[in-house]
Amino acid sequence: ANFGTSRGFGTLNSTSGTAGPGTSVVETGAAIRPAPGVAGVGGATILPSMVASREDYYPTVAVSALMRVLADMSLSIHHNSVIKAVMWIFRSLGLKCTTFLPQVVPAFLDVLRRGDTALRESVLRELGALVVLVRQHIRPHLDDLFRLLRAFWPASLEHALRLVENIASALKDEFKLYLADLVPQMLNVLRTERGPERRNTVIVLHTLVVLGKLLEDYLYLIVPALVKLIEDTGVNESVSLAAIDALGRLCRCLYLAEYASRIVHPLSRLLNGRAGHDLKMAALDALCFVVRQMRGDYVVFVPMIRKIMLAHRIVHEPYQRIVQLVLTDRALPADPLGDDTFGPGTGLSRSGAEAAGAVDAGSGMRMMHVNQAKLETAWGVGQRSTPDDWNEWMRRLSVELLRESPSPALRAC
Template identity: 30%
Template sequence: MSAIMKILKDTSLTVHHGTCIQAFMFIVKSLGFRCVQFLKDVVPHILLTVRTCNQFALRESLLQQVANLASIVREHLRPYVPSIFGIVTEFWSAHLWSVLLLVNRMAQSVPDDFRTYVPGLTKLFLSTLEVRPPDNTWDQTFDERIQLVLKSVRNLKDCLGNYLHLLVPALLNLAETSISTAAKMSTSSSMHNRTLVNVDIVKTLHALLKSTDGKGGNSSTPTSLPARASQRLLRMLSLANRTTGHAIVETLCVCAALIGERWNPFYHASTYAAIAEWRTRCDLAGRAEGDGGAGTNVRPMAHVPQVDGLVMYETAIVALQHPRAHPYGPGALALSHHNSGVSTMDDNADSTPSGMQRLDSQSRMLYNDDGIMNLHVAAGGGGHGHLDDPMIFPDASKMRFTTEPSPHHAHHFGTQQTSNATTQQKLHVNQQNLQRAWDVSQRTTRDDWEEWMRRFSVQLLREAPSPALRACADLAQGYPPLARELFYAAFASCWFDLSDQYKNNLVKSLKVAFVAPNVPPEILQSLLNLAEFMEQDVEKLPIDIQILADLAIKCRAYAKALHYKEQEYDTSPGYTCIEDLIWINKKLDLPAAALGVLEAAQHRLGETLKRSNSELYDAHGTALELTDDESNTTGEGGWAGTEVKESWLAKLGSWQEALRLYERRLAEHPYDVGAILGCMQCLVSRGEWKSVLDLSERSWGALSLSDGELEAGAGDGGAVPQRHHLFLEEEGHHQA
């Protein structure tokens, strides 16, 4: 998560922000509520990116991901509600679809905080509903925007109860204009599209008015609102076709139920006459055009059962007279069936039980289990609905919380839609793919090794059993620094899923990379850091400690080298290990530690000699235990008579002590080149240049001998270690 946020904060990496957000959302869905701790670091930067990015597609994706995030973390998004609604207001026109999706998810996630912003949201709804296309040309884009807003209004109807006096008149104006425009259209296709929009508007009016019936809505709304709506709906009915008319009649039934007993004396007669006239007109137009009664200039609605408008209205009136039943729905018909003697408003209606059964059958087809009219059936939409909405909004009043968007619209969200059950389980590791990635054969040049490291890092992410790591694979493919940053975590994640055979093969490849020529230093440093990460946080890699120590020295990582050399000293101490420890401590500017290493080596050598040979203990043990006063009286210094190597003292910087031991060794073996060079090094370090020249003149013959003559004359004491030669060459260049 931290690595992803680094990319998101970098404005120069805008091209990767889209993929970055996809990876973040995949991680959020895999973690669930465990991601809450990261919100304070992530959400502000996402919202800032939404405001500042100049890419339309990226902003669209970000808004959708914020909506998805709201459905996952729910109330934990409360601190960011003001900023989110600021974005809603700012991008309402440019990104209406994504903004409305975000609004509906926020209403579902933080309903209490959401109500504070309902006034501003109502203003935005009105700004869209009150706009009319220029020259009254209703194009598809305008219709889609209207339908999106209508869908959102229906879903938020329970939150908008206090603002119905603003929304209902605006919807009535929109419906009247749209229906009058549809009546003037001549082409069947345009008429059909206009009809779909008209039905959607009336359906929204129905939902808002229905929310005032005391069933959880605003029961305090005065009856003047449905009364005003019914008057204008009756005017619209005179221009509506059959499909739109069915929706209007359904809404009139709602108005009748809301007005109550005052409906019959004031509205019943005019409503009944208007519905009868509308039905007669639609029947005549249908017979004239031969379209199966679909209505004027409307394409035929094949295989769509239609419910008679008068039947629907009479059902509502019967239910109004029996308030114990549902105000308008199948329950009213069931009650009417038991009271078949009650006369209806239609003198020609069939009052026999068989007639009531016919009404009940038709009405049950029209209403759902909640008593809400299935308008898409009346409108000819069949089982799938007549509105092919480009989005599915969750109903804020009914929808259960979910962390997954609708599968039908999964492509809108820009992330891999995987169920929680899938994202939570451990993913499979393809060991063969990993083996092909870590194979080091045919890697010779610097470019070869860089490509090997890049491919190995990305493949570890692709095969990682952790969903969070695997989500970053595509982003790492396009942005290699992310692969390097997640290299250690991905390696550890895959390590435990490898069999012993694959683990051994992987370790062998790493060892080859440690010592191979032309390997870039940064790759060696990464591999060294990997070994340290595995040792500290996971489990130690089966690599010899001496190999890691040499690699650390090669990378000039002296702190790591000291760690590994100390472990090597504990397991197998030797002259080279002690000398390296002294040298490393000097490099780290730890002279006291270097001296401590030397004293520990003295003590350890003395203990070893005591245990191995008592006679050797008598010869050397006394010298090892000399006090400072005894050492001064001998004139040999603090290290005389010990098995301490002269090079250790040189590494330690004790040039005087090292010079004394080198001179004693030179006195015993005049042709010992190592002793000669050691003396010169000590004299140079002490600044005794004249002594250096004198020693070189006296020892010129020994220095001029061939290697074979040196071995014959000096024996074992004349051997000069390679590391010592390199050290002397380095010091010589420094002194020059």
């Protein structure tokens, strides 16, 4: 989010009290009014002496003002912009924003509960970015969050699972507490979705890969579901490839040797069937990691796979190389494929990684450049004569002072 995206909150006309588009939240009068102190949530006044440090005052004022707009259903058309503005403030604060979480997260969840589909998905995206920023500090709010995610499953599945991926990255092993409810819901998508494309299935497969090592207690459920999907002839090749890819990635980071027979035999049937070249190459890629885990125990499967490869004239050098190493009892490479085709489950989605790279979580709020020329234009007093002229001049000057404030928190308004 940036300053430009947060200027569309609407304005409360000084005489009619109605909202109009195209201006900033500070122009609404719902946020900040000329007064000895600044009204906070619930009408309480925020004075500088009530804030822990001087640099926290403006963020406190801005967040409180934005939360009042978020609580006002008559301004619901602007709630998406308010949430983006809050996140812009939080990014500028870094980890200092954690002091506002008890105030902000419940408000976000309330919007999530009552918003339409578009707003709900936007809130889920911003919550994902928030989790990347605050990491384990989101923990006190997770029970309420997961209750809401269950209510919206699977209507907003993609955005919900991207948020899940970011939470898993933040909490790591602590996230296992939520897997007992989450894994059955994800596997239910694999079992029940119909049609050749199965978009939600591909999304779930991605999340399983991201969760990676956290899934070790649920392999007895996950492996059969993946194998069944690989053998399903009613799906597009891209879905089968995604399922084989997920299985191979999980082989990289989890110990699946005890499920070897349940993996090798379905993959051998795929190699012996009418599957396309890409599917057969992907199956042998996955088998390389099965060999890597089983070592000498894999020898019993070697003749079967070799016979199939000869019958169909399949050449796969990495598989043939690692099998030869096993048969001669030599050391096996850490990466049988010699590249990162199957990276380990990291617990961090692509979107989360990008957000994490963009945020310096430990940094404080950086002051912004002030355009003095704009301020000089705003405080010009020519052709002002009537009380209404001076009221309008004061309003425009107040807005411009906030727009050019060196404080990112005030600019976000």
